[in-house]
Amino acid sequence: MDLSERQLQILQAIISDYVENAEPVGSRSIAKKYDLGVSPATIRNEMSDLEEMGYLTHPHTSAGRVPSDKAYRLYVNDLMKKKNLSARDKRLINDRLSASRDEFDATIRHAAELLSEITHLASFAMTPVVNEDTIAFIRLMPVDARTIILMIVGNSGNVTNTTLRLKVPYTTESLELLSKNMTVEYNGRTLDDALKGEIIEDVGTDIEALSQLRGSVMPSFMKTLEDMLNVHLYMEGMTNIFNIPEYSSIDRARDFMEMFARKDEFTRKMLDRDDGVVITIGEENDSMKDCTLITATYHVDGKMVGKIGVIGPTRMKYDEVTSLMEYLTNNLSESFRLTDGKDDGRK
Amino acid sequence: MDLSERQLQILQAIISDYVENAEPVGSRSIAKKYDLGVSPATIRNEMSDLEEMGYLTHPHTSAGRVPSDKAYRLYVNDLMKKKNLSARDKRLINDRLSASRDEFDATIRHAAELLSEITHLASFAMTPVVNEDTIAFIRLMPVDARTIILMIVGNSGNVTNTTLRLKVPYTTESLELLSKNMTVEYNGRTLDDALKGEIIEDVGTDIEALSQLRGSVMPSFMKTLEDMLNVHLYMEGMTNIFNIPEYSSIDRARDFMEMFARKDEFTRKMLDRDDGVVITIGEENDSMKDCTLITATYHVDGKMVGKIGVIGPTRMKYDEVTSLMEYLTNNLSESFRLTDGKDDGRK
DNA sequence: TGTTAGCACTCACCTCAGTAGAGTGCTAAT
DNA sequence: ATTAGCACTCTACTGAGGTGAGTGCTAACA
Numbered sequence: 001m002d003l004s005e006r007q008l009q010i011l012q013a014i015i016s017d018y019v020e021n022a023e024p025v026g027s028r029s030i031a032k033k034y035d036l037g038v039s040p041a042t043i044r045n046e047m048s049d050l051e052e053m054g055y056l057t058h059p060h061t062s063a064g065r066v067p068s069d070k071a072y073r074l075y076v077n078d079l080m081k082k083k084n085l086s087a088r089d090k091r092l093i094n095d096r097l098s099a100s101r102d103e104f105d106a107t108i109r110h111a112a113e114l115l116s117e118i119t120h121l122a123s124f125a126m127t128p129v130v131n132e133d134t135i136a137f138i139r140l141m142p143v144d145a146r147t148i149i150l151m152i153v154g155n156s157g158n159v160t161n162t163t164l165r166l167k168v169p170y171t172t173e174s175l176e177l178l179s180k181n182m183t184v185e186y187n188g189r190t191l192d193d194a195l196k197g198e199i200i201e202d203v204g205t206d207i208e209a210l211s212q213l214r215g216s217v218m219p220s221f222m223k224t225l226e227d228m229l230n231v232h233l234y235m236e237g238m239t240n241i242f243n244i245p246e247y248s249s250i251d252r253a254r255d256f257m258e259m260f261a262r263k264d265e266f267t268r269k270m271l272d273r274d275d276g277v278v279i280t281i282g283e284e285n286d287s288m289k290d291c292t293l294i295t296a297t298y299h300v301d302g303k304m305v306g307k308i309g310v311i312g313p314t315r316m317k318y319d320e321v322t323s324l325m326e327y328l329t330n331n332l333s334e335s336f337r338l339t340d341g342k343d344d345g346r347k
Numbered sequence: 348m349d350l351s352e353r354q355l356q357i358l359q360a361i362i363s364d365y366v367e368n369a370e371p372v373g374s375r376s377i378a379k380k381y382d383l384g385v386s387p388a389t390i391r392n393e394m395s396d397l398e399e400m401g402y403l404t405h406p407h408t409s410a411g412r413v414p415s416d417k418a419y420r421l422y423v424n425d426l427m428k429k430k431n432l433s434a435r436d437k438r439l440i441n442d443r444l445s446a447s448r449d450e451f452d453a454t455i456r457h458a459a460e461l462l463s464e465i466t467h468l469a470s471f472a473m474t475p476v477v478n479e480d481t482i483a484f485i486r487l488m489p490v491d492a493r494t495i496i497l498m499i500v501g502n503s504g505n506v507t508n509t510t511l512r513l514k515v516p517y518t519t520e521s522l523e524l525l526s527k528n529m530t531v532e533y534n535g536r537t538l539d540d541a542l543k544g545e546i547i548e549d550v551g552t553d554i555e556a557l558s559q560l561r562g563s564v565m566p567s568f569m570k571t572l573e574d575m576l577n578v579h580l581y582m583e584g585m586t587n588i589f590n591i592p593e594y595s596s597i598d599r600a601r602d603f604m605e606m607f608a609r610k611d612e613f614t615r616k617m618l619d620r621d622d623g624v625v626i627t628i629g630e631e632n633d634s635m636k637d638c639t640l641i642t643a644t645y646h647v648d649g650k651m652v653g654k655i656g657v658i659g660p661t662r663m664k665y666d667e668v669t670s671l672m673e674y675l676t677n678n679l680s681e682s683f684r685l686t687d688g689k690d691d692g693r694k
Numbered sequence: 695t696g697t698t699a700g701c702a703c704t705c706a707c708c709t710c711a712g713t714a715g716a717g718t719g720c721t722a723a724t
Numbered sequence: 725a726t727t728a729g730c731a732c733t734c735t736a737c738t739g740a741g742g743t744g745a746g747t748g749c750t751a752a753c754a
Contacts, residue, residue: 026746038698041698042698044748045697061746062703063705063746064746103509139488143483143504153496159496163505223450239604239608243601254586258586261586385726386726386727388728389727391718392726395718395719406735408733409734410717410734410735
């Protein structure tokens with residue numbers, strides 16, 4: 001059953017009032033603040049109907065109305081209008097992001113900072129999933145008699161290294177040879193495949209010493225691959241939730257903080273969400289049933305996908321937050337595409 | 348004026364009771380639980396004297412006594428006995444730390460985890476200050492037409508790298524030449540000196556192209572040096588404070604979390620503290636005047652110094668926590684020395 | 695038939711008084 | 725010097741009464 005025009009107006013009024021003041025909204029205050037041309041009594045009747053339909057709830061008999069998850073869902077789907085970012089916010093974003101264009105992780109971290117600074121909510125940003133990245137080359141370098149550096153370079157420019165303490169002696173030549181061997185072996189394979197796929201048996205291991213060296217390098221090689229595959233999670237503004245009336249109880253706050261403390265689980269959950277701007281409200285979430293979670297995706301090279309997100313009470317400024325997130329992800333994707341574009345263009 | 352034997356006994360009893368139960372301690376309960384051979388009335392008189400001397404306070408007239416910062420200080424300095432770690436905890440520590448011996452940062456992070464798991468307090472651990480580390484070599488490596496990797500290796504095995512997008516074209520030869528030039532230039536200099544010291548003017552820059560390449564690499568070189576100098580801070584168990592009665596107020600909890608959110612400031616403050624196990628109680632702290640902060644230092648190669656720490660209410664089990672921290676830092680130092688020792692020994 | 699005024703009713707919230715209980719501080723006896 | 729005894733203090737809890745915001749219903753109105 002569809003809502004009448006007036007019911008929509010009233011619902012919208014209740015939502016915006018509640019979002020603003022965090023207190024149940026009464027019929028009289030709606031009638032006064034929003035010029036609907038009807039008396040409080042009429043509004044009361046409509047409210048009663050809206051409650052029956054599940055759009056409003058009632059903390060107790062003599063309290064005003066509060067929008068339900070269903071109301072926010074309706075608002076987000078049908079009522080919400082796109083909001084333009086303020087020039088100030090746009091400038092802030094552009095400045096901050098361009099300051100660290102080359103440094104991948106720093107840019108992502110800045111995105112998380114910007115999100116929480118502008119929305120005053122808890123926010124996060126994660127580095128892209130690089131399962132699809134392929135190995136460009138592998139290099140082993142000497143440091144001292146027993147110490148070498150293992151370096152894996154992906155074709156996206158993604159680089160990771162570890163320092164190894166070898167138990168067997170090595171020569172510079174053997175390191176170079178092994179580097180070449182491993183590069184031939186792994187070049188072009190995706191990280192995921194390199195980690196999980198079968199290990200191709202030693203290519204040209206006539207030399208006993210080389211085989212030994214390889215044996216002591218492989219465990220670290222695998223560990224380093226794993227590390228490359230790891231998504232880095234940056235969180236900001238966690239303490240913002242303390243300012244929200246909904247979280248004035250210590251138990252609520254604790255639950256909230258603990259959810260973030262379990263980083264791996266949290267990361268996995270976020271990666272499971274669809275691409276684009278996704279809003280899940282209250283009960284629509286697995287956990288955090290009194291929160292709204294908004295995530296959005298950015299792209300690197302058009303392929304790799306990373307996520308940013310915001311978490312707050314269901315009572316939030318959906319229009320402003322979604323606009324901000326769209327702007328931010330566009331900016332990020334642009335940023336990460338442009339650098340490559342430039343390179344290719346001038347080549 | 349010194350305290351009598353009996354006063355010390357009473358004070359100790361009050362402290363251990365209060366540490367256990369977090370509630371003001373009355374004269375009657377002391378008389379019952381601890382066999383001091385005197386009546387509550389006598390204890391009351393002594394308590395009154397102790398209060399006059401500043402060792403106890405009184406939330407209100409009809410409440411029991413609570414130890415003051417001064418009391419804890421006395422306890423820590425004179426009364427506290429060394430406590431042995433349980434075999435279980437020792438095993439836990441040894442297992443966890445040895446699992447990641449090669450990976451520096453992972454080991455430090457595990458140390459923070461162990462601290463908070465065992466003490467149920469908020470804890471942190473930071474990677475060592477490497478100002479004194481010297482540069483071993485610098486290497487530039489090609490990735491693709493416009494992308495190169497800059498890698499700086501310290502003599503402690505500390506390695507950092509960045510990916511650069513060059514605006515000028517390069518040749519493999521020029522990269523190698525520049526690597527050599529820069530290595531000659533910076534080899535043996537401390538990171539701190541390399542970053543802050545004067546830039547030695549181009550060594551052998553007859554070739555125009557090399558000078559240009561150098562120009563576009565230097566900013567990133569400096570940024571990477573800075574990154575190497577950065578101390579990494581790992582924090583664990585922040586949510587533990589929610590379980591502590593002292594922090595049941597949301598404002599307290601917020602202040603606490605915010606202090607940790609300002610990582611840079613926090614890191615700086617911790618680094619300013621003396622070496623060894625340092626305990627600062629309540630008012631002795633700059634901020635967090637109702638907390639006790641305990642820090643301890645571990646060593647890498649006998650030179651570089653890193654810190655671990657625990658933060659909780661002044662009401663904490665000082666004996667257990669300090670023993671744990673001593674054990675943990677010894678283990679860390681041992682860990683980080685042994686690997687080198689082994690190398691040198693077998694060389 | 696939709697809208698509105700009026701009014702009784704509900705319920706959270708605040709305040710206040712009264713009570714119980716823990717613990718002190720003082721005094722006088724040992 | 726120590727202790728028993730007792731008055732006193734102060735918090736925490738409880739229940740009663742008052743207040744005000746807001747509803748829900750009814751009857752009158754356009």
